[in-house]
Structure formats: C-alpha cells, structure tokens
Amino acid sequence: MPHTPVWFMRQAGRSLPEYRRVRADVPMLEACARPDMIVEITMQPVRRYDVDAAIYFSDIVVPLKAIGIDLDIRPGVGPVVADPIRDAEGVKRLRALEPDDVPYVTEAVGTLVGELGERPLIGFAGGPFTLASYLIEGGPSKNHEHTKALMYGAPDLWADLMQRLSAITVEFLRVQAAAGAGAVQLFDSWVGALSADDYRESVLPYTSWIFERLAELDVPRIHFGVGTGELLSLLSEAGADVVGVDWRVPLDKAAQRVQPGTALQGNLDPATLFAPWDAVARRASDVVAAGAAAEGHVFNLGHGVLPDTDPDVLARLTEYVHTETAR
Numbered sequence: 001m002p003h004t005p006v007w008f009m010r011q012a013g014r015s016l017p018e019y020r021r022v023r024a025d026v027p028m029l030e031a032c033a034r035p036d037m038i039v040e041i042t043m044q045p046v047r048r049y050d051v052d053a054a055i056y057f058s059d060i061v062v063p064l065k066a067i068g069i070d071l072d073i074r075p076g077v078g079p080v081v082a083d084p085i086r087d088a089e090g091v092k093r094l095r096a097l098e099p100d101d102v103p104y105v106t107e108a109v110g111t112l113v114g115e116l117g118e119r120p121l122i123g124f125a126g127g128p129f130t131l132a133s134y135l136i137e138g139g140p141s142k143n144h145e146h147t148k149a150l151m152y153g154a155p156d157l158w159a160d161l162m163q164r165l166s167a168i169t170v171e172f173l174r175v176q177a178a179a180g181a182g183a184v185q186l187f188d189s190w191v192g193a194l195s196a197d198d199y200r201e202s203v204l205p206y207t208s209w210i211f212e213r214l215a216e217l218d219v220p221r222i223h224f225g226v227g228t229g230e231l232l233s234l235l236s237e238a239g240a241d242v243v244g245v246d247w248r249v250p251l252d253k254a255a256q257r258v259q260p261g262t263a264l265q266g267n268l269d270p271a272t273l274f275a276p277w278d279a280v281a282r283r284a285s286d287v288v289a290a291g292a293a294a295e296g297h298v299f300n301l302g303h304g305v306l307p308d309t310d311p312d313v314l315a316r317l318t319e320y321v322h323t324e325t326a327r
C-alpha cells in the first residue's frame with residue numbers, strides 16, 4: 001500500500017445521515033439479518049471516506065440472537081437480554097452456532113467482496129468476556145458485577161460459558177472468512193475491566209484458543225479492547241497479528257508491550273474529532289509518528305466513532321493520513 005492504511009471502528013452507523021435514512025423504519029437486528037441493508041450500510045463509509053477497509057455491518061450479539069437467545073438492541077442503550085444467564089441452566093441455552101443459522105452473513109459477505117474488489121472486508125465478532133458480560137448482566141454494565149461474581153465464584157460454570165462463547169465466536173468468524181472476508185477482528189471491548197491476573201487466569205485461555213483456531217483461516221487477525229493498557233502484552237500473547245490500542249497508551253509505548261512481529265492499530269481519541277481541525281491534524285500526526293515505532297501500523301481511532309461526529313472531519317482525516325504517510 002502506498003500509505004498507512006486507515007479505517008475507523010464504527011465507521012458505519014449513526015454519524016452518517018445516509019445511515020439514519022436507510023435505518024429509519026428498520027430495527028437494528030432486522031437490518032443485521034437483511035443482506036441488502038448489510039451491503040448498503042457497509043459500503044456507505046467506503047464511498048464517503050475512501051477508507052482502506054470496510055467493516056462488515058452487524059453487531060457482536062448477532063450470533064447469540066441467531067442461536068435463539070432472546071435479546072434486542074435498544075436505540076441509545078445497546079444490547080438487552082430478556083433472561084440474563086446466571087446459572088447452569090442458562091449456560092446450557094448457548095448451543096453451537098451452525099453456518100445455516102446465519103445464511104444472510106454468507107450472502108452479504110459474498111456480495112460485498114465483489115463490490116469492494118481489492119479493498120479488504122473486515123469480519124468481526126465479540127470477545128468472550130464482552131459477550132459474557134451482556135448475557136450475564138442482561139445489558140450494558142459499568143461495573144460488570146454479576147459477571148465478575150460468576151467468574152470469581154463459579155469457575156467451572158465460567159469455564160463452560162467461556163468455551164461455548166469462544167466456539168460461537170470462532171464459527172461466526174469462520175463463516176465470514178469462508179465467504180471472503182479479508183481480515184477478522186475480535187472486539188473484547190470491555191475486558192479492560194479486569195486486572196492482568198484475572199485476565200490471565202479467566203480469559204486468556206479462551207482468547208488463545210480462539211486465535212489458534214483462527215490461524216487456519218489464513219487472514220490477518222486483530223484483537224482489540226478498551227482500557228487495556230495494562231493488558232496489552234496478554235492480549236498480544238493470545239496470538240493476534242495486530243493489536244488494537246485505545247488512546248490511553250501512545251503507540252510507541254504499546255509497541256514495547258506486544259510480541260515481536262505484532263502490528264498495532266489505533267489510536268486517535270474519538271473525542272479529538274470535535275476539536276478544531278488544527279488540533280485534529282496535530283494529534284493525528286502524533287499518532288502517525290508514534291505508530292512508526294511499531295512493526296506495522298493501521299491508522300484508526302482508539303475506540304468507535306462517536307454518534308455526533310461530523311462525517312466531513314473523518315473524510316478530511318482519512319485524506320490527511322494518506323498524504324502524511326505517502327511513500
């Protein structure tokens with residue numbers, strides 16, 4: 001590539017007027033199951049920003065819905081689970097995911113890969129801790145207290161839950177890669193809530209298992225979580241080719257925490273985009289400079305695009321990074 005590749009987590013979605021238009025009368029989970037909607041929404045940011053990758057339009061809870069878990073995505077709230085999972089009976093409801101549960105994924109990815117040509121489509125899935133938190137808490141959570149209570153107090157049940165979620169995640173990513181996705185990202189967004197010791201004992205065995213299985217897919221594997229400065233070396237140990245970093249750790253410092261040969265993705269603070277352009281440009285240049293210390297850099301935000309972001313700033317930022325890093 002003639003410049004550092006650029007894409008943005010949550011690049012499709014509420015910051016785009018064309019997204020709000022097509023989603024106006026269609027509930028989120030219905031949109032995620034309709035190939036025409038998936039293709040259109042995935043392509044919207046590619047057309048507008050000229051980013052170097054598309055990310056498949058879906059949500060981390062889609063495979064859980066597909067195996068029959070009663071859940072919804074509420075506007076302004078996020079995933080809400082009707083009957084939270086907190087005991088052995090609940091965990092048993094998490095059956096294996098089969099490709100036939102998500103035929104719309106295969107169809108939409110196939111169409112997208114045709115439309116995108118050389119530009120890669122990034123497939124994604126939720127990480128096991130983050131999925132467990134939504135299932136156990138029943139919705140978004142600040143403290144993850146029921147999740148941690150189960151993790152600390154019922155290790156065997158936790159292991160069963162994590163194994164089932166990890167298998168679902170691998171299968172969901174396998175379906176996307178089989179249909180042509182050119183990279184996969186594991187979003188274990190909320191795992192930064194754990195100490196390094198707890199991560200090592202209660203999550204790392206499962207993320208390592210996931211990345212081992214994903215190696216067979218022969219596509220680059222990205223691993224990301226928010227607030228994971230203290231966990232970056234463990235996230236890297238799990239086996240990803242690229243580790244995503246939020247804005248709290250400069251990329252040159254992050255480079256020292258990951259395994260040799262690991263590229264970094266990130267990490268402009270998404271709130272920066274609300275500042276005057278001079279500040280955006282200066283901070284984007286800082287990210288590019290720090291990223292040069294890594295063994296490969298994919299420019300991104302440190303977390304998802306905030307809903308009120310001005311799309312014109314993202315377009316300008318993409319062009320700016322392309323120009324700054326031209327080689």
Ligand code: CP3
Nearest residue numbers: 009010011012013055058059060075076077078187189304
């Ligand atoms: O990046 C992209 O453009 C692809 C789309 C994408 C969505 N969800 C669409 C979505 C991706 C990659 C996700 C992943 C996701 N979902 C994560 C991991 C990424 C992260 O941000 O850490 C998490 C934690 C979720 C769970 C979830 N789903 C949340 C927190 C929310 C937002 C709730 C809100 O409204 O504030 C959702 C809903 C959701 N997922 C929307 C979109 C576009 C908003 C739906 C709407 O338009 O109402």
